[in-house]
Amino acid sequence: MDGLTDxxxxxxxxxxxxxxxxxxTGWLFYTKQLFKNYExxxxxxxxxxxxxFAFSCSLFELIIFEIAGVMAPLSRSRCWxxxxxxxxxxxxxxxxxxxxxxxxxxxxxxxxxxxLSIGLWxxxxxxxxxxxxxxxxxxxxxxxxxxxQVISRVGVVGVTIMAILSGFxxxxxxxxxxxxxxxxxxxxxxCQLEKKLAHTMDLIVLKKRKAxxxxxxxxRLSGEKTQKETTFFExxxxxxxxxxxxxxxxxxxxxxxxxxxxxxxxxxFLFLDLVELRQMLNxxxxxxTFMGIYFNILGHFFSIYCIWKIFISFxxxxxxxxxxxxxxxxxxxxxxxxxxxxxxxxxxxxxxxFFLVGVIAVTSVRGLLITMTKFFxxxxxxxxxxxxxxxxxxxxxxxxxxxSSVLLMRMNVPEEYRTILTRILGDLKFNFYHRxxxxxxxxxxxxxxxFLTLIHKSGSSMFRA
Amino acid sequence: MSSLDESSTKILVLGDSCVGxxxxxxxxxxxxxxxxxxxxxxxxxxATVVMAWHEYRAGTPEQRTELLELWDIGGMVAHRxxxxxxxxxxxxxxxxxxxxNKRSEENLATWLTMLDGKPRxxxxxxxxxxxxxxxxxxxxxCNIPVLIxxxxxxxxxxxxxVSYDRLHIDSLKIILxxxxxxxxxxxxxxxxxxxxxxxxxxxxxSSFFTKPRSMTPNLPGASASAAAAAANVTNxxxxxxxxxxxxx
Numbered sequence: 001m002d003g004l005t006d007x008x009x010x011x012x013x014x015x016x017x018x019x020x021x022x023x024x025t026g027w028l029f030y031t032k033q034l035f036k037n038y039e040x041x042x043x044x045x046x047x048x049x050x051x052x053f054a055f056s057c058s059l060f061e062l063i064i065f066e067i068a069g070v071m072a073p074l075s076r077s078r079c080w081x082x083x084x085x086x087x088x089x090x091x092x093x094x095x096x097x098x099x100x101x102x103x104x105x106x107x108x109x110x111x112x113x114x115x116l117s118i119g120l121w122x123x124x125x126x127x128x129x130x131x132x133x134x135x136x137x138x139x140x141x142x143x144x145x146x147x148x149q150v151i152s153r154v155g156v157v158g159v160t161i162m163a164i165l166s167g168f169x170x171x172x173x174x175x176x177x178x179x180x181x182x183x184x185x186x187x188x189x190x191c192q193l194e195k196k197l198a199h200t201m202d203l204i205v206l207k208k209r210k211a212x213x214x215x216x217x218x219x220r221l222s223g224e225k226t227q228k229e230t231t232f233f234e235x236x237x238x239x240x241x242x243x244x245x246x247x248x249x250x251x252x253x254x255x256x257x258x259x260x261x262x263x264x265x266x267x268x269f270l271f272l273d274l275v276e277l278r279q280m281l282n283x284x285x286x287x288x289t290f291m292g293i294y295f296n297i298l299g300h301f302f303s304i305y306c307i308w309k310i311f312i313s314f315x316x317x318x319x320x321x322x323x324x325x326x327x328x329x330x331x332x333x334x335x336x337x338x339x340x341x342x343x344x345x346x347x348x349x350x351x352x353x354f355f356l357v358g359v360i361a362v363t364s365v366r367g368l369l370i371t372m373t374k375f376f377x378x379x380x381x382x383x384x385x386x387x388x389x390x391x392x393x394x395x396x397x398x399x400x401x402x403x404s405s406v407l408l409m410r411m412n413v414p415e416e417y418r419t420i421l422t423r424i425l426g427d428l429k430f431n432f433y434h435r436x437x438x439x440x441x442x443x444x445x446x447x448x449x450x451f452l453t454l455i456h457k458s459g460s461s462m463f464r465a
Numbered sequence: 466m467s468s469l470d471e472s473s474t475k476i477l478v479l480g481d482s483c484v485g486x487x488x489x490x491x492x493x494x495x496x497x498x499x500x501x502x503x504x505x506x507x508x509x510x511x512a513t514v515v516m517a518w519h520e521y522r523a524g525t526p527e528q529r530t531e532l533l534e535l536w537d538i539g540g541m542v543a544h545r546x547x548x549x550x551x552x553x554x555x556x557x558x559x560x561x562x563x564x565x566n567k568r569s570e571e572n573l574a575t576w577l578t579m580l581d582g583k584p585r586x587x588x589x590x591x592x593x594x595x596x597x598x599x600x601x602x603x604x605x606x607c608n609i610p611v612l613i614x615x616x617x618x619x620x621x622x623x624x625x626x627v628s629y630d631r632l633h634i635d636s637l638k639i640i641l642x643x644x645x646x647x648x649x650x651x652x653x654x655x656x657x658x659x660x661x662x663x664x665x666x667x668x669x670x671s672s673f674f675t676k677p678r679s680m681t682p683n684l685p686g687a688s689a690s691a692a693a694a695a696a697n698v699t700n701x702x703x704x705x706x707x708x709x710x711x712x713x
Contacts, residue, residue, distance in 0.1 A: 036568075209516065264513070268510045275543060279543075
């Protein structure tokens, strides 16, 4: 008995230590990357974000532990239940409650804030439950508040987000990296556009100058007018004469202001074109460096991978095929049977799948964090309430993304670990999730291709000039 | 006595996104509220020009009414490189930061580097000491007059009195005549106008061709040195507090 509790406390310490490590990483990421241009005023949001990040990373860690066989099985399964329930509670209860509280706080007085935010959360829970109805994802013999029910719904949303992001990423990566898509932009194009913009700004300044002088004149004249005692007839005559002559000061000022508005719009469009030209110029220059050449080759591989993935998803959907063997075992089998490499399948599959899962976990965490940073920094401004809400939404998306990537990981590991994952995550219809991922991935990839083609074509008219 | 001169003086208003540059320009130009009513939070794209009247050397026999162009340049990070096209020909710059956001004050050094090309840099990032932050933004080394303004002063009422060369402004209120803010602002504008007036004062006695001592932007590559050599950029800063002797 004593030996068992020793192992228990050691495992618990390992788990706790890694949780604290991930929490600190999430905290630092929040301050240094997401909020690198502003100050963090709301520490609660930061706490919630780091908490979600910590639990999500510990899920990946537990999968790796499963495959590598670290920690006693009993404490492992206890840690699984612990982490899963905590992250689900965070995703379904904590984040939505605080988000609705933040939304309500700006609108209503103090008395009504708490009940209204609880009410908003109940509405959220209702719609969250309703997601489960149209999808055949759960065997009907489970209760209401079990982990399986919640995971199934979280899984749907998370898988959708994952598929959209992967689809877009798979198409966007070759578009950004390959030099085939960069246009021939040179320094003199930029100079030409700068000259046009400077000329437009000169015109605007000219007109504004005239308008300012007329306004000063008008103010002076009306100041003089109020000093004189005007009789009724003088005032009547003045208004009549102002209406008849078309070139009074007021009408000239109005006419100048009307002329300035389209010029300002033109200046804005020219400026945006200039920004885009400069970005393209930077890209052309970058592609000539060593890093650029490396990225170009990488882009070619990505495009091959992307085309293959689209093709496979299409085949899966059309022929309703579910992969029986994971890619790792399949590759090793191909190596052994067709190429005669003497490998012990079961021995190597463990290590390679462990390595593969680790790589997938790290790259998906890193990719998601980078995407979030770019998105957040570009749209956040100092209006702190909105950026807090967006940070909470990102925490929610991150949590759902990681939970569903654990779900989908099942396809990438060999048979014996699949049963472990099935046992942990409950009796879900996993095939549904894979099919759903393929459908959404296909839709997202195809629409990204259409979208990027449209952007490319619409930009080409400017670049050809 | 109003000036019959048809030109106006270009002054840049720079700073990070969402610090309140557009509101500040309308506040300086004399309106309590920007045209169109209400507060709109749309970010400026490119540059907007706001005209402001200023009494040059008010109270002296040389008093003149001058027109200033305040070029309110959008501060979004993606637009920064392209925004340098607007720097051409400016005789003064107002650097704006947000009093509720300390990072915007630290980023002023970046804007200053964009103005004159001198790299300012790596002060220890975590220094919370206001003196250290102020040192990083050393405006004395810049070759055009620079004024530092902190906005949203109504949100930080606990801040103590400000040093003599900076302003803390609440852009929604009019700058009252005779207040310390308006005196500092007038001195700054006078020093900017002096840099153009000087050449035109000298021109009557010396050369035919005058070029106002103005900015050329920090262009990358070899064109920078050629441009700097061609323009009459003087490195002698004029602090707003040196009094200019009449007739010199």
